Amino acid sequence: MLESIGTVTVVQTTRLRITMRDVEPRAVRVVDVPAASTLAELHDLLQVALGWTDSHLHMFEVGGTRYGVPDPDWEDELQPQDEATVLLREMPERFEYHYDFGDSWEHTVEVVGVGDEVPGCVEGEGACPPEDCGGAPGYEHMLEVLADPGHEEYEHLREWAGELPVFDQEATSLLVRQTVGEVPASVRIVLDLLAGGVKLTPGGRLPRVVVRAVQERRPEWYSLGRPASIEEDLPALAVLHDILRKVGPARLSRGVLRPTRAARDDLEVVRRLRRWFDPGGYEEMLATTAVALLAASGPLARDELVRRVVLLMGHGWGVGGRPATADDHESSLGWMSAELRALDLLGGGWRTWEAGPSARTLLPRATALAVLLAAEKP
Numbered sequence: 171m172l173e174s175i176g177t178v179t180v181v182q183t184t185r186l187r188i189t190m191r192d193v194e195p196r197a198v199r200v201v202d203v204p205a206a207s208t209l210a211e212l213h214d215l216l217q218v219a220l221g222w223t224d225s226h227l228h229m230f231e232v233g234g235t236r237y238g239v240p241d242p243d244w245e246d247e248l249q250p251q252d253e254a255t256v257l258l259r260e261m262p263e264r265f266e267y268h269y270d271f272g273d274s275w276e277h278t279v280e281v282v283g284v285g286d287e288v289p290g291c292v293e294g295e296g297a298c299p300p301e302d303c304g305g306a307p308g309y310e311h312m313l314e315v316l317a318d319p320g321h322e323e324y325e326h327l328r329e330w331a332g333e334l335p336v337f338d339q340e341a342t343s344l345l346v347r348q349t350v351g352e353v354p355a356s357v358r359i360v361l362d363l364l365a366g367g368v369k370l371t372p373g374g375r376l377p378r379v380v381v382r383a384v385q386e387r388r389p390e391w392y393s394l395g396r397p398a399s400i401e402e403d404l405p406a407l408a409v410l411h412d413i414l415r416k417v418g419p420a421r422l423s424r425g426v427l428r429p430t431r432a433a434r435d436d437l438e439v440v441r442r443l444r445r446w447f448d449p450g451g452y453e454e455m456l457a458t459t460a461v462a463l464l465a466a467s468g469p470l471a472r473d474e475l476v477r478r479v480v481l482l483m484g485h486g487w488g489v490g491g492r493p494a495t496a497d498d499h500e501s502s503l504g505w506m507s508a509e510l511r512a513l514d515l516l517g518g519g520w521r522t523w524e525a526g527p528s529a530r531t532l533l534p535r536a537t538a539l540a541v542l543l544a545a546e547k548p
Contacts, residue, residue: 183285191276192306197296202285209253214534218345221298226270273305289350290343351440354514354528367428375401410512417442461536464525466543476500
């Protein structure tokens with residue numbers, strides 16, 4: 171069971187030591203992660219803890235058994251076990267984490283014991299190598315060249331590599347906590363109001379007393395400014411009602427809506443909310459990209475946001491059996507905006523959007539992407 175204290179989630183954690191193999195200078199991280207994490211969730215945490223950008227395939231391995239993301243294009247004998255169905259607590263005290271099958275980065279993950287009550291990075295040393303530098307041998311060569319300004323490859327590699335990162339424990343710890351996630355305040359408001367059960371109207375909507383209680387805490391959800399009368403006056407609330415019932419933190423029984431047992435576990439609530447956006451699908455990528463851009467850049471006009479989304483997402487996405495266009499991105503973001511506002515991912519007005527309070531603490535890939543985009547700002 172978890173509880174939220176401000177912006178810090180308290181949870182039973184497991185302490186892990188992750189060592190990048192065959193890399194000098196040594197790169198090690200000691201992190202506290204939720205003991206109830208799945209391997210899919212652990213992958214996200216390892217990426218931000220180490221400093222990778224999740225740009226390549228990955229795999230966990232122990233005793234010849236591999237865990238990863240099943241690929242329908244692979245032969246059955248090559249398919250890994252689905253990492254989303256395996257818990258960290260089911261793994262042995264030592265296992266391997268492979269990242270980027272081209273560069274072949276190998277990591278040893280060791281279970282140290284019980285961690286602190288707040289997830290984060292406890293200690294570490296060594297920078298993460300740049301992506302696509304040729305693995306451990308390529309990294310070693312790059313460092314040798316960059317240490318010798320007279321080397322014939324110096325200028326080329328200096329320009330390619332840019333400023334090499336350094337390990338920042340405080341920043342890494344924050345990223346780990348943000349990636350673990352926290353329940354959006356909007357969700358907590360509604361679940362708290364449902365405590366004890368709320369009888370819905372004959373039309374199956376929230377009663378006026380609940381609607382106005384939400385409006386008091388989220389006045390920006392009703393642009394007219396006068397007291398709301400029905401749930402539909404607050405579109406974000408109507409959407410949030412639907413989300414909570416479909417992903418499971420709330421359940422309707424005999425006309426009464428109340429929180430489920432899962433609502434008492436913040437980690438489980440976050441996990442279920444993340445499933446609202448089809449993992450790996452177009453909507454998740456669109457939401458992730460837009461939210462990360464707003465978190466990194468600040469408020470943006472809608473047309474400028476769409477322009478940047480198109481540049482980042484590229485041309486590999488389809489809608490209705492055809493390649494997605496800028497108009498598709500714009501219209502999809504338009505009808506998704508109520509969902510994004512409901513989950514505190516989006517704020518601002520109709521013409522100019524801004525990051526909501528949960529922009530860096532709900533969608534893990536938005537969290538990581540926002541860091542990369544912020545680092546690229548001039």
